[in-house]
Amino acid sequence: DAGITQSPRYKITETGRQVTLMCHQTWSHSYMFWYRQDLGHGLRLIYYSAAADITDKGEVPDGYVVSRSKTENFPLTLESATRSQTSVYFCASSKGDRGFSGANVLTFGAGSRLTVL
Amino acid sequence: KNEVEQSPQNLTAQEGEFITINCSYSVGISALHWLQQHPGGGIVSLFMLSSGKKKHGRLIATINIQEKHSSLHITASHPRDSAVYICAVGETSYDKVIFGPGTSLSVIP
Numbered sequence: 721d722a723g724i725t726q727s728p729r730y731k732i733t734e735t736g737r738q739v740t741l742m743c744h745q746t747w748s749h750s751y752m753f754w755y756r757q758d759l760g761h762g763l764r765l766i767y768y769s770a771a772a773d774i775t776d777k778g779e780v781p782d783g784y785v786v787s788r789s790k791t792e793n794f795p796l797t798l799e800s801a802t803r804s805q806t807s808v809y810f811c812a813s814s815k816g817d818r819g820f821s822g823a824n825v826l827t828f829g830a831g832s833r834l835t836v837l
Numbered sequence: 838k839n840e841v842e843q844s845p846q847n848l849t850a851q852e853g854e855f856i857t858i859n860c861s862y863s864v865g866i867s868a869l870h871w872l873q874q875h876p877g878g879g880i881v882s883l884f885m886l887s888s889g890k891k892k893h894g895r896l897i898a899t900i901n902i903q904e905k906h907s908s909l910h911i912t913a914s915h916p917r918d919s920a921v922y923i924c925a926v927g928e929t930s931y932d933k934v935i936f937g938p939g940t941s942l943s944v945i946p
Contacts, residue, residue, distance in 0.1 A: 753934070763880075763923070763936040778933070810880060822927015822934040823867035823887075828880040 726811050726829035734837050739798045741832045743811030749827070750816030752794040754778075754786065756807040757831075763810065768821065769794055801836045808833050840864050841937040843924050849943045856911040858940045860924030863905065867927040871898050871909050874921045874939070883909070883922075914944045 724745040733739050743752065754766040755778075765778030767786040775786050783805060785797045798805055809832045814824040841862045850856050860869070871883040884891050884898040886907070891898050895914075900907040911918055924937040 762938050763925075765933065768933075812880075818867065820867040820927050820929055821932050822870070822925070825882050825885045826870060826872070826925070826934070827882065828872075830879040 724811060724813055724827055724829045726809075726832045728832060729830065730833050732835045732837065733801050735802060736800050739801050739834065741796045741798075741809055741811075741834070743794045743796070743829060745792055745794075745811075745813045745827075747813065747815070747827075748791055749813035750791075751814045751821045751824075752788065753812040753814075753821075753826075754784070754794070754796045755810045755812065756780065756805075757810060758807050766796065766809075770816065770821065798834075801834075803836050806834060806836045839938070840928070841924055841926055841935050843922075843937040843940050845940060846938065847941045847943075849945065850914050852915060852944055852946050854914050854944075856914050856918075856942065856944075858909045858922050858924075858942070860907040860909070860937055861905060862907075862924075862926050862935075864926065864928045864935065865930060867929050869900055869907050870925040870927070870934075871907075872923040872925060874923060876920070878920075880923070911942075916944045916946050919943050 727742045753768045755763045764780050769775045769788040772791045811829040812826050844859045868887045870885050874880045895912045897910040921939040921941050923939045
């Protein structure tokens with residue numbers, strides 16, 4: 721089905737483990753984003769990508785790694801999970817044909833709820 | 838001062854009421870977005886606008902670029918409109934999207 725899908729939707733892990741959250745979009749959108757949403761903070765940008773093989777840090781990148789070898793995939797890896805990374809993670813994409821990342825409609829995945837024990 | 842502010846923070850309305858949520862921003866933008874998030878749910882884009890006014894069903898969004906202000910109106914509100922409404926702007930100096938804190942709306946039958 722067309723759209724943007726995230727997996728897993730729910731994940732419980734332990735401190736120190738590596739976790740990868742997957743994001744896949746079928747529109748060939750240029751821009752992809754990873755956000756975390758926490759009470760009292762709203763949506764905060766972790767990393768974003770303007771195209772395949774181009775990634776850049778957002779507001780809260782520490783402890784996270786991303787890659788984008790293919791346009792449609794943008795996985796987010798927590799190399800050594802910490803309790804402070806317990807959050808809801810949203811992947812989003814936008815077309816990117818107007819020169820600015822925020823100049824096109826943003827489409828969000830359903831979210832991945834991660835709990836780090 | 839936050840770059841994107843919303844008011845009110847929380848809003849309770851009776852079913853059928855006309856609702857207005859405001860968003861003000863302090864940066865140069867390429868576009869402004871209104872998003873909706875139901876409790877425990879995903880985030881849906883309602884509108885993207887860079888000028889004027891857009892309407893979709895009972896929802897209307899307006900923007901005044903000179904005043905750096907946008908409003909989201911809901912006519913004939915319904916309990917299913919209960920959600921958090923988030924204003925976001927595509928900021929141009931650093932090419933990033935900045936989100937407001939959200940407005941939590943509860944519509945009571």
